[in-house]
Amino acid sequence: MTLQTIADRVGVSRMTVSNAFSRPDQLSPELRRRILDTAQDLGYAGPDPTARALAKGTTGTIGVLLTDSLRYAFTDLVAGGFLGAIAEELAPTGLAITLLSSASAGELIPARDVAMDGALVYSCDPTSPAVGWLQRRRLPLVFVDQAPVDGYACVNVADRRGAREAARLLLDLGHTRIAYATVGAHGPYGLIADHDVPTEGYASIQRRLGWNDELRPAGITPTVIRQPFERVDLIRADARELLSRPDRPTAVLCFSDVTALGVRQAAGDLGLRVPEDLSLVGFDDSPLATQVQPALTTIRQDVEEKGRKAAALLNAALRHSGETPHLLLPADLVVRGSTGPAPS
Template sequence: MPRVTLQTIADRVGVSRMTVSNAFSRPDQLSPTLRKRILDAAQDLGYAGPDPTARALAKGTTGAIGILLTDSLRYAFTDLVAGSFLGAIAEELAPTGLSITLLTSAGTEDLIPARDVAMDGALVYSCDPTSPAVAWLRRRKLPMVFVDQAPVEGYACVNVADREGARDTARYLLELGHTRIAYALAGAHGQHGLVTDRSVLTEGWASVQRRLGWDDVLDEAGLTPVIIREPFERVDAIRRDARELLSRPDRPTAFLCFSDVTAVGVYQAAEDLGLRIPDDLSVTGFDDGPTASQLRPALTTVRQDVEEKGRAAASALTAALQSTRDGKPSPTSHILLPTALTARNSTGTAPDS
């Protein structure tokens, strides 16, 4: 079957090749009637449309933005908080026609997504800032926005008040009389399990800020926490570590958890040991995603507006893209969204107070 081109359609309709091209790429240049004739002819001839790669080269844009995540993309589909964040971005970008490409920060010898995937700009989300992938994006001079990351000079950044929210939670536990408090931290690398060295590296902007907030309050009160640390998605490992800690005679009476998902492992450990929440053990989380209200008893947690964070990130990136098109410097605003402690039934007065 002969290859159908723009000229084939032009010959069928009796117009110029440029007119056919405008029907696909610049519809405002044609009357609705003429455009419909051209599109109908294209459909009859089996023409799918201009080649996307050629079109991108001609326009100098791809119509796609990348979202750089961790080494694994799995949690983008399994974590409810990440899903809400990505959904808000997609909704905000829908009117612009921009599509989303998820990028892993890992790569192979032949393919490094941050280096090789075509995109107009990128959101760096929940990613190791020292990752070579971030360096590749910067080397490409792409418009970028950093989300849940340490602010980077020259780029817009969107964060939530992690440290302030963590302080509120720790103060709340002290007001309830708790003095034996444990941290359930998240971290992919380094020491896992029961951490005896308080100086152990805490990875990721959100993890660091939340731990700093807890430390601010406990240090002032002269209290030393016990710490367990596992990759945030490893609920089974958190359950194991928490069970070991809660089996001790001097077990903690409260847990400060990095996230609501982390708290699930602590709940499971308490159930394994026959401990009642909150009578024997108080548990707090962070995020206030769907998991928090689904747990029984419902989880005391710090609420962040994940959807607003997604909308703010998408808006900041579209502003950066527009600045690039206009030949202007990208906006470098630092957006800090508030958090709020949401007290539910997983926290109560310390059993020994």
């Protein structure tokens, strides 16, 4: 079965049939439908994607480089909202999305070996070899939740400013025993001192800097609960240990709303009331924030806007616009029922 077979059946040129598959804007909707219907009747599925990519010099695919675990993209509400917004923004372009782990799998290194036209680098370790491979391939890139990189567009959230607002709220409520609950891709884990937390992950660093901006001048040295992404059960266990101490904190600043859930569960295990005995502040304002009771005080970031902006910037880079803006989206305090005055 060839394009010419279909062309003969419809009574058009071979190029017209080719355009029906690869350049639909060149045909009227009625003619394109006739051609596609004829192709279907004849059992023709369309030009071979590999051959078409070689002819065009493009793959029609963009990559999204994530952390070592791709599971995060399917289980985390914030990552899911971000990726959904990217898909929606790119839908009119016809571009497909490929999720890339920053880890290698035997001989396969996704960032080096997977065919793509460009990529979004999302919340990855900047020293990861995967980031270096994408740069060496000279692909159009947009960095998201990463330290700004010269020569590339990037999208970040005002994490540090938002974290300062969260810490200031707790100080204004009279809290002096404050802990952090955060996450990371690599250890150490458990209950650790703030100065032992590794400098890993742009958002994590910025949020901890914001908390410290307020707490250090107030003479407060926090204890840190730190566990891998997605391990709410481990955060819960650590928080239970921390909250069992005689000098337990009266408030906890959390890296995310999901992290706050782990601490909230630990408080419930110990019979502690929120906010009467323990105040909690999350980050993200994900759907989870209003599903728990009392509703969670948190820092709101517009995850969907972040995804739309990132996709639009990458689309522009694919068109070789030459623009490399550095966007900073707002992060705003949303006060709800999980915070209250420090207990006497």
